[in-house]
Amino acid sequence: MRTKKEKSLFLEQFGDTPQLRVIDFMIENHFFDFPLTEIARESNVSYNSLKGFIDKFIATGFLIKTRRIRKSDYYQLNLENLFVKNLIKLDWALTKSFILGKEIEAVA
Numbered sequence: 148m149r150t151k152k153e154k155s156l157f158l159e160q161f162g163d164t165p166q167l168r169v170i171d172f173m174i175e176n177h178f179f180d181f182p183l184t185e186i187a188r189e190s191n192v193s194y195n196s197l198k199g200f201i202d203k204f205i206a207t208g209f210l211i212k213t214r215r216i217r218k219s220d221y222y223q224l225n226l227e228n229l230f231v232k233n234l235i236k237l238d239w240a241l242t243k244s245f246i247l248g249k250e251i252e253a254v255a
Contacts, residue, residue, distance in 0.1 A: 156241040165192040166200055173210070173224045174238050177231075180213040180223035 154163060157171045172190035183201065187194040201222075204210045211225045224231050 156245055157238055160241060165190075165196045168192050169197065169200075169204075170209075170234065174235055177224045177226065177235060180221040182216075182219040182221055184219070186222065 155171050155175070157174065158167060161167055168190040169186060169192055172186065176189075181189070183197055184194060186192075187197045190197075201210070205212065205222070208225050208228045209231060210222045212220050213223045214221045224235075226232070
């Protein structure tokens with residue numbers, strides 16, 4: 148596993164757990180799909196840890212399987228999922244508030 152020098156705003160706000168690291172990585176790369184080995188490597192999570200919770204992410208509709216290349220299944224954020232859409236909006240709001248130096252406004 149490689150180490151990430153700086154935590155993202157998302158991880159600073161919500162904590163640094165393996166699940167949140169995967170969510171953070173997938174949000175940052177939400178237009179792309181990845182095999183589990185790359186998700187684990189890029190989010191700095193062990194492959195065994197990822198295997199422990201990836202099925203739950205798929206069952207809840209957070210991630211979807213997009214394709215299979217040889218023996219590897221590829222996964223992407225489910226951009227049709229309302230929770231995922233809101234997480235992406237939240238991530239953008241955090242970034243925007245950091246850049247502008249403002250607090251996040253409540254959305255009704």
